[in-house]
Amino acid sequence: MNIRAKICGIGTPEAMQAALDGGARYVGLVFFPRSPRNVSIATAAELSRMVRTGTRVVGLFVDPADDMLADVLAQVPLDLIQLHGSETPERVAAIKARFALPVLKAVKVAEPADLDAARAFEGVADMLLFDAKPPRGALLPGGNGIRFDWSLLTGRRWDCPWMLSGGLDPDNVADAVRATGATAVDVSSGVEDAPGRKSPARIRAFLTAVAGIRGTA
Template identity: 40%
Template sequence: MQEIYRNLVRVKICGITTPDDARLAAAAGADAIGLVFYPPSPRNVTIVTAQQILAAVPPFVTRVGLFVNPQRAWVEEVLAACALDMLQFHGDEEPEFCVDFQRPYLKVLRVSGECDLRPWRDRYPTAQGLLLDKRDVQVFGGSGQSFTWWRLPQDLGMPLILAGGLQPDTVATAIDVARPYAVDVSSGVETSPGRKDRGKMEGFIAQARAAREA
């Protein structure tokens, strides 16, 4: 399943905090944007801010909400107020919790390097995909740290998304090595935490596009 997407690698820009950055990401060609609903993160957004950002997102750009070990009531409150297309669970959420919100979801795996992904696929069979991010005992995503890429299994039967310290000058190599379904970037296209850089976003997406065609 993975191999058929080799030349169609998607790009998600995560940690969007302003409507202008959402517009710039979409204009640069992002397939998805991510909003962080996790107060300890410097990229956290309130419901009001999220509504403003989502209103600026054009059609056919997927709107993803990121949560870390949230209370059920918090997810429900966000979904009642914000038109999210997909959820992304970045903590230790159980499969039964993830599937309970009538939205497609991604499950994030915090890894240090090559590992067997089959147990995770079997544990989260209802996930739309697995997102691989750098394991950090103190930070849930957005740390800017990378891990050693490896050729991801092409027969897992589930899309795999690569994250963790990707930059405009490394994303093409990462795609060539790992061959993921999609790539996810946050700090690698920023001027400061939560503030995106137009040139970096354009460069990142251009390099990902070039890798798709290789």
């Protein structure tokens, strides 16, 4: 099975090139000032110009105002909007209606009830992203390098495509896919040398590991 990979939090041409050369299906640009992976609109515009046909550019936002989304979209050609905050299904629908782009909605998972709550986004979001719920007091809503219990996804079926995130790295991504049946995976901190500093070598290793996965559900 062909597993699609997303490299999130790209901030340099070197990291972008490694993602593109390795066959990443999605590349993520973070627009969240508190994140060490935050990029300026100007930098994001430069990075997006490197992207080739077949790779989709994802903009990550956390509870964004419409004005912020409009400012970014005026200069950066995004293919998807990723919402990684506390956005409601109604807010997701409103953003889709105004900006006419598909939305990837992150769902923070720690227990079965979190996945039950995700059902409210089916039929609204175009794709779901299951990420680990951040620990109490964490400054970031994602990219914390922690994973949730993959068995929580066992046997669940969803009415929209979904992506697995949370603590993935080159060494565990194959196990994660086999445990969950994920057909798309997202990595950020797992391909870094330090918070916000992507490693081209680790990006290549992750994408090589994803390409080598066989026999998944």
